[in-house]
Amino acid sequence: FNGTEITPELIAQSRILYVGGYLLPPNLTSENLIEVFKMAREANVPTVLDVVTPTQKDYWDDIKSLMPYTDYFMPNDDEAQLLTGLTDPLDQARKLRDAGVETILITCGNQGTVVLSEQEEFRTRCFQVPYIDGTGSGDAFVAGFMHGLLNEASLLDCVVSGSALGASAVRAVGATTSVFTADELNEFISKQSLDAQPL
Template sequence: MNEITCIGILVTDLIAAPITNYPDKGKLVIVDNVGIFTGGCAVNTGIALSRLGIKTGVIGKVGNDSLGDFIINSLKSENVDTNGIVRSKEKNTSTTVVLVNDEGERSFIHYIGANGDLGLDDINFKYLSGNKIVHIAGSFLMPKFDGAQTAEALRKIKGMGITTSLDTAWDSSGKWFETLETCLPYIDIFIPSIDEARMISKKDKPEEIAQFFIEYGVKTVIIKMGSEGSFAFNGKETIYMPAFKVNVKDTTGAGDSFVAGVLTGIIKGFSLKASLELGNAVGALCVTSFGASSGIKSFDETMDFIKEHKNNK
């Protein structure tokens, strides 16, 4: 039985770095590193959770192709339960070309693929029975599932006595709040980035943003703030947690890793403050290596990192 299941986007990432300048039309540039990695919010968060010692499953959709095999086999090798993954008969596996500049920041070329096929009827709710948390990973990148279907899934999951969590991606459609509004009353833990949270709420400061979502029924708002750390508000506690200072190589997967750290803390009964600190640590370790999962350590190694770097924030 899984403790946490991640429902969301499954992606193969083709990462090229560092990109110091972009080629002109018909031209070529040379990079130091190119690699193929697993990616997508559900995959990244699932792998990080498993490495942290949490029994984890993933629900999502891949194509009937070699990249789908790559994702499923990679998850299995990380001891992530893949029984909830289904194959699309219409679309290939979602893929992102990730271009990383010399400061570690990323730009993306994305093919939605099978993630756009994922729908409510692909979710086996019996598979979720006994979970402590179900995390929706990658809202705004699942056009069939986003909005009403996500709200219905969250409603059913909460009805099973399971804590719900949701993380967003960038909404290229620009609908933002319109898509998410019906979901908010069923979200226990909401974990957007600061930029996404601003776009959804039309508020600027973290305190204002958090209050906006609390008023719509969210129980706890946790905001990812990149190099500035993280913020949380649950109607009682207001917490700012500074980031750990590390040598950044690639920020791919940092937000998903942060989510895994926070949810691990919650599963283990940590305080909200300690859960944020654990999230910051997992995110910090992530960015020290290329790829979304290469830098993720075990729970004990991560706790050692916190002890060693507690004053290095």
């Protein structure tokens, strides 16, 4: 897969364009992905970008070139540190926002999420659940966030949905063993709150 398989017709049939694990596929270049994201922007389809940093190397030029074409960028704090060279999640988020991304969300494990957009800057804590295994929790967060987007939720409610689904993933061994269904997610959120602290 190198991105050229994606056509305007495919994008026009989509409600979200999600690229997960970017930097891992060797043939998916930033130049190709920029063209795909440009097609999505022309079609008013929001783009969500997630990364995997497979080695300890400088990925900044790749990421920086993509940011102006990315609506939502969702690294964890370790990935963001490698990308930006900064250790504080808020500093990481500001550097990525300055690079042009519309909304940056940096997940920080049990420390919650840092969120910066043009309209809002806030931090949320995480839901408290019994922790067994963190495998898949980041992917579950992204899925929950996109669930919110597809339901036209506010940015905060999308983060709440992501945080809840991410929390559900850590309750058992395995990436998907304990991940909520949509009904379970909605029930969990209806019984618990997750406040935002302005930055």
